[in-house]
Amino acid sequence: MPVPWPGMRCPYCGADDTRVVDSRPVEGGGAIRRRRSCETCEQRFTTYERREPALMVRKRDGRLEAFDPAKVRAGMERALADGGTDSDALDTAVARIEAFVEEHGPEITSVEIGRQVLVELRSMDEVAYLRFASVYKDFAGASDFSREMQSLEEPRD
Numbered sequence: 001m002p003v004p005w006p007g008m009r010c011p012y013c014g015a016d017d018t019r020v021v022d023s024r025p026v027e028g029g030g031a032i033r034r035r036r037s038c039e040t041c042e043q044r045f046t047t048y049e050r051r052e053p054a055l056m057v058r059k060r061d062g063r064l065e066a067f068d069p070a071k072v073r074a075g076m077e078r079a080l081a082d083g084g085t086d087s088d089a090l091d092t093a094v095a096r097i098e099a100f101v102e103e104h105g106p107e108i109t110s111v112e113i114g115r116q117v118l119v120e121l122r123s124m125d126e127v128a129y130l131r132f133a134s135v136y137k138d139f140a141g142a143s144d145f146s147r148e149m150q151s152l153e154e155p156r157d
């Protein structure tokens with residue numbers, strides 16, 4: 001039994017019952033090229049599957065490391081330690097930060113991520129926000145920090 005697979009829509013007739021007739025790695029393995037055939041009109045077309053660039057974080061000391069949402073979450077959990085914030089709200093906040101990193105990546109600085117964490121914490125828990133802000137001050141540098149705080153203090157819409 002063939003496994004049901006969401007079909008790529010045929011660009012010629014719009015049918016979605018297309019199948020892969022050939023599949024091979026290209027671009028040194030960075031992409032997969034697939035020849036597809038439409039069961040309805042029998043036209044053939046090509047699709048490419050590509051790796052997303054890995055999301056990297058530039059640390060304050062210049063080192064690069066892979067972006068890890070679990071680390072962001074752990075940092076927020078530490079700040080929220082006695083806040084009793086529900087984990088759904090935390091998941092949502094981490095997902096928003098992850099989306100921010102995807103949008104501004106593939107390379108982003110740890111300071112930018114810290115700023116997004118502050119934005120999220122501010123709306124979740126005032127104490128956690130202030131606690132994280134004191135950590136953030138250490139890795140953003142004092143002058144960056146006061147500038148960042150000023151921009152965060154600007155009225156929200």
Ligand SMILES: [Zn+2]
Binds near residue numbers: 015038039042
């Ligand atoms: Zn077709």
